[in-house]
Amino acid sequence: MGVAASLVRPTHWKARPLVLESLFMGMGNALRNALPLRYGTPHMWMELVLRAPLLLLNDHAHLEKKAATNALELLGRWPDPTPPDQWVQIMTAVARDECEHLAIVTRLLARRGGRLTKYHRNPYATALRRNVRLGRGTEELMDRLFVSALIEARSCERFLLLGEYSPDQELANLYRSLHASEAGHYRVFVDLAKDLGPASGVEARWSELLDLEAAIIAQQPQYPGMHSGVGNE
Numbered sequence: 001m002g003v004a005a006s007l008v009r010p011t012h013w014k015a016r017p018l019v020l021e022s023l024f025m026g027m028g029n030a031l032r033n034a035l036p037l038r039y040g041t042p043h044m045w046m047e048l049v050l051r052a053p054l055l056l057l058n059d060h061a062h063l064e065k066k067a068a069t070n071a072l073e074l075l076g077r078w079p080d081p082t083p084p085d086q087w088v089q090i091m092t093a094v095a096r097d098e099c100e101h102l103a104i105v106t107r108l109l110a111r112r113g114g115r116l117t118k119y120h121r122n123p124y125a126t127a128l129r130r131n132v133r134l135g136r137g138t139e140e141l142m143d144r145l146f147v148s149a150l151i152e153a154r155s156c157e158r159f160l161l162l163g164e165y166s167p168d169q170e171l172a173n174l175y176r177s178l179h180a181s182e183a184g185h186y187r188v189f190v191d192l193a194k195d196l197g198p199a200s201g202v203e204a205r206w207s208e209l210l211d212l213e214a215a216i217i218a219q220q221p222q223y224p225g226m227h228s229g230v231g232n233e
């Protein structure tokens with residue numbers, strides 16, 4: 001299947017040598033352009049979310065938790081009749097990555113005096129998941145994998161932006177350190193989905209969902225969150 005090779009190992013966040021940081025500057029556009037997304041986040045979004053970094057970290061922590069839960073939920077949904085090679089190992093590895101990200105983000109949140117809230121909503125993910133073709137066997141699984149890939153890709157795009165432009169160097173380092181891992185998850189989910197059916201049908205569905213994602217992210221309300229919008233400002 002070949003997807004395990006593209007799974008990026010957990011990233012251990014730590015301060016990077018200055019030379020790497022300067023190398024990263026200017027690479028953001030190229031990396032963002034490599035993503036298939038059809039809506040480019042405006043710079044205004046960064047200005048808005050960085051006004052409330054603790055709330056942004058809290059939202060981010062919840063998203064990492066949900067990503068871990070999603071990987072474990074997918075673990076039990078392998079295509080019938082038998083799990084593809086490495087399916088369980090891949091989902092376990094993604095869940096482990098996300099738990100590690102959760103630990104990193106919650107530690108930083110606590111050190112900065114923030115608190116993890118008990119409840120969290122993500123209207124973007126909820127809207128995306130409404131497009132999953134429930135009860136349709138392989139098509140449902142394909143949609144679940146594509147939706148997971150879209151969420152990872154959007155997170156990746158936003159980590160790249162924050163990593164490049166956040167004036168808070170500690171936060172910039174955090175986001176830079178996470179984007180490669182999320183890019184690896186995006187690739188894994190896409191590859192698994194594309195293994196599920198005839199290429200023409202799979203590509204058409206992927207294109208359809210990319211359009212839906214672009215419309216959904218553009219309509220999100222403004223709040224300090226990774227998947228928020230820019231509202232009317």
Ligand SMILES: [Fe+2]
Nearest residue numbers: 064067098101
């Ligand atoms: Fe993550």
Ligand SMILES: [Fe+2]
Nearest residue numbers: 067152182185
């Ligand atoms: Fe991820």
